[in-house]
Amino acid sequence: MGQADDEDVLGAPGPDEQEFRHGHPGARGRLGANGAQGYLPFTIVADAQVCIFYLVLRALDTIEDDMTIPNSTKLPHLRSLHLKLYEPGWTFNESNEKDKAVLEKFDSIQAEFATLDPSCVITI
Numbered sequence: 001m002g003q004a005d006d007e008d009v010l011g012a013p014g015p016d017e018q019e020f021r022h023g024h025p026g027a028r029g030r031l032g033a034n035g036a037q038g039y040l041p042f043t044i045v046a047d048a049q050v051c052i053f054y055l056v057l058r059a060l061d062t063i064e065d066d067m068t069i070p071n072s073t074k075l076p077h078l079r080s081l082h083l084k085l086y087e088p089g090w091t092f093n094e095s096n097e098k099d100k101a102v103l104e105k106f107d108s109i110q111a112e113f114a115t116l117d118p119s120c121v122i123t124i
Contacts, residue, residue: 048112049120055109056085056124059102066097085113085124 063069063077077092084090088110092103102109113124 049116049124052109052113052116053124055102056081056113058099059106059109062095062097062099062103063092066095066100068096069094085110088114 060078060081063074063081066074069077073094084106089107090110091106095103113121116124
């Protein structure tokens with residue numbers, strides 16, 4: 001499926017959402033957007049679910065790896081990041097890691113997460 005198909009299935013994204021979906025630094029590595037397509041014979045919906053799962057893990061990893069965040073801030077965020085998926089608009093702007101954009105735009109992840117089938121949400 002091409003990008004036009006993505007927009008039909010997921011709705012027409014605005015420029016920020018489109019950049020986030022297709023331009024995130026981690027989106028093309030490991031099991032990111034293009035990498036997942038080679039391994040999963042599912043529809044774009046399944047690919048979106050895998051991407052959201054990957055980005056949530058990337059957010060956790062980014063907080064965990066950032067040595068500039070004091071433990072007094074880091075540990076509560078690591079323990080509660082799964083709850084942030086239910087807080088529209090939540091972002092974290094205190095990271096200095098290379099993948100900090102995943103935290104700075106976590107509200108975009110949350111918005112996509114909210115559209116997932118409930119059977120997938122429990123896994124993430």
